[in-house]
Amino acid sequence: MTAPWTASVSRQPRIRVFLDRLAQAPPKSLLLEGGTEAERLGLGLYWAARLSCHEAEPPCGVCRICRQVADDAFRDLVLVNGSEGAIAIDTVREIRAMLGDPPAGRGPRVIILAEAQALGDAAANALLKSLEEPRLGNVFVLLAPSREVLLPTLVSRSFVLTLGWPRAGEEDPEIQDWIAALVEFIQSGRGLWLEWTGRKGNVDVRLAGRVLRDVQRALVQAGYGAPLTDLARLLAGRLDVVAVRQAGVIVENAIESLDVGANPAVVLEWAAIRIWGLLHK
Structure with a gap:
């Protein structure tokens, strides 16, 4: 089985290097902007697997944890995809409610908000409270075409990495x-x-x-x-x-x-x- 992040990592090797370095001390909120929607999601899943896989060179892509991350079946992965519709405040409240519980495994709980520009104003402000008062054992990943489409205060509380765009050719x-x-x-x-x-x-x-x-x-x-x-x-x-x-x-x-x-x-x-x-x- 090919991991869903393989193509994204191949096309964005510079971002992989940064993510591997950040894994030593993960930021509470990471924003991945630029690239394509598929590349952003692939790298978001890579980050989740990188923080959760226990093999010598994570993510290995083949262990039980990596397979569960790939299938969106891992207990410490929360994936909300804004490309499927608006991200409502009730969804953010459900996420906030689980933040006080410890992760199920040895790694952190990873909350990925794909196409985070789908956050409404109320949902974005509710999420901001979680970023302002981070709880141990939780890391957020925001995926968006550019930081300009997000609430500026969400951006200011995130570590931002910019994916490369397709070559002109x-x-x-x-x-x-x-x-x-x-x-x-x-x-x-x-x-x-x-x-x-x-x-x-x-x-x-x-x-x-x-x-x-x-x-x-x-x-x-x-x-x-x-x-x-x-x-x-x-x-x-x-x-x-x-x-x-x-x-x-x-x-x-x-x-x-x-x-x-x-x-x-x-x-x-x-x-x-x-x-x-x-x-x-």
Whole structure:
């Protein structure tokens, strides 16, 4: 059996090195941002197995504990996946209720909140209380596309590791055409963007999602002051830190709208107009 973290570790070797070092003194809250959703989840599971496996070189990937972590059947692993829907305050309360009990095994209890941007405001504030008053034997892992889409106080109480993005050579030319059209639109309000989104049947959910994920990547680069693409350079040059965070929320709301069945062309138009508004305040 191939462990679910194998591909993520292979694609993100730098993060594995950091995680192995951190395992000597695990932070109470770890935030993994960047990369892809699958890579973030894979590395979150790697972290859980790394802290729980008792073999000489953990995680071995084949012992009982590693297999249980891989199957989300390990007693000291709590996995809540925001990609499956909003993370409600009741879910966070259930997690908080178990924090006072000791872990079942020799390692810590690992609570993974995948796609943590799905936390509502009330749920995020409830989680914040747990991070402000950490209890022994519990570690949290927050997974998100970028720190900008999370409550800033959650980020400030977490140790942040940023996954590498796919190499430029792996980018889809079709998506890059859409991003180029977006760059022209948010600069000038003109170009092919509205023509393409207005063409019947030209935009499906998969295409819209890929475009929005690419915009997320550009926002992360802009937020770090290390832009690598034309869109990231434009955003970094025209938006301050607060506006970058606002743009991140716009994009995340757009992605959530796709998840609940909104018209993908309308979603792309809405997101572009909102970002245009930030650039031209």
